[in-house]
Amino acid sequence: MRFLTSNLIDIDYLQWLIWLLSPIVISFLLPLTILLFFYCSALFLHVYRHRNRITAIKEAVRAGDYWDGARQAIATFWDAHGWIYHGYEVKGLDNIPDSGPALIVYYHGALPLDYYYLLSKTYLHKNRLIKAVGDKFLFSIPGWKLMMEVFHVFPGTLKTCTQVLQRGDLLSIAPGGVREAQFGDNRYKLIWGNRIGFAKVAIASKAPIVPVFTVNLREAFRSVSFGQSWFERVYDKTRLPIVPIYGGFPVKMTTFIGEPIPYKPNRTPEELAALTAEAIEKLIQENQRIPGSIWRAIFDRFKSS
Structure with a gap:
């Protein structure tokens, strides 16, 4: 039987094939682990919601926010993931105010993993929740509705975004949105087009804008580069994120938070949008290696601060 098997299967060739293809397979499987983390977070919220009702009511009355404990637990989970897997750091966290409104504007990676880490850091260290504008497709993903509600993610309009800031809350917007996520690359060019809605929100609410950029974000996850023109035509018609992403590489990630751009009547x-773009481009120029390299971003983990 052993002789027959060795004649039918070239063992050396099979081992070489596994060695050759395993990095490719792993690169496309690792993004699924992030999706798994999201579903674990959503499952935790569902369990949290259906625990002992009497205890929950007592805690809600005492703490004033029923979901605070769940957010603390999930934020701790993501904060630990960032520290272990990406050596994640934040520079300039003090630029996010301890109180009062601020509009956080950030560069959108292929997967906005840095935003989840920043959200966790801010919630754990400043006890402030960053509410977020999310693309409509997020709300159609099975099992995510509760998580969107608990973390106050909504498909923002000028009115709803202005109301959030006027209440004195933090709000985040990525002007490039899904288009920047899908069609950006390791040269880190902003893909904002003529979007100035975020600037209108900041002016209407008289809130400062806080520019944010994360180094090596595009080296952690990337969109495939082939067939971009075809994918873009389909995206223009469907508004769905159809470009495959790959990665999950353990690169060093550092979020830089720039000085707030104050409200001026x-x-x-248009001027405020241009100032914000310049502020983020400055963070990119000063901190990001262009073009980004996955291997060098991994080696950054071993550099002394």
């Missing part, structure tokens, strides 16, 4: 939305 005489600024136009």
Whole structure:
């Protein structure tokens, strides 16, 4: 039987094939682990919601926020993931105010993993929840509705975003959105087009804008580069994120938070949008190696601060 098997299967060739293809398979499987983390977070919230009702009511009355304990637990989980897997750090966390409104504007990676880490850091260290504008497709993903509600993610309009900031809360917006996520690359060019809605929100609410960028974000996860023109035509018609992503590489990630851009009554939305883009581009130029390299981003883990 052993002789027959060795004649039918070239063992050396099979081992070489596994060695050759395993990095490719792993690169496309690792993004699924992040999806798994999301579903674990959502499952935790569902369990949390259906625990002992009497205990929950007592805690809600005492703490004033029923979901605070769940958010603390999930934030701790993501904070630990960032520290272990990406050596994640934040530079300039003090630029996010301890109280009062602020509009956090950030560069959107292929997978906004850095935003989840920043959200966790801010919640754990400043006890402030960053509410977020999310693309509509997020709300159609099975099992995610509760998580969107608990973390206050919503498909924002000018009115709803302004109301959030006028209440004195933190709000985050990625002007590039899904288009920047899908069609950006390791040269880190902003893909904002003529989007100035976020600037209108900041002016209407008289809130400062806090620019944010994360180094090596595009080296952690990337969108495939082939067939971009075809994918873009399909995206323009469907508005769905159809470009495959790959990665999950353990690169060093550091989020840089720039100085707030204060509200000035005489600024136009176009001027404020341009100032914000310049602030993020400055963070990119000063901190990001262009073009980004996955191997060098991994080696950054071993550099002394």
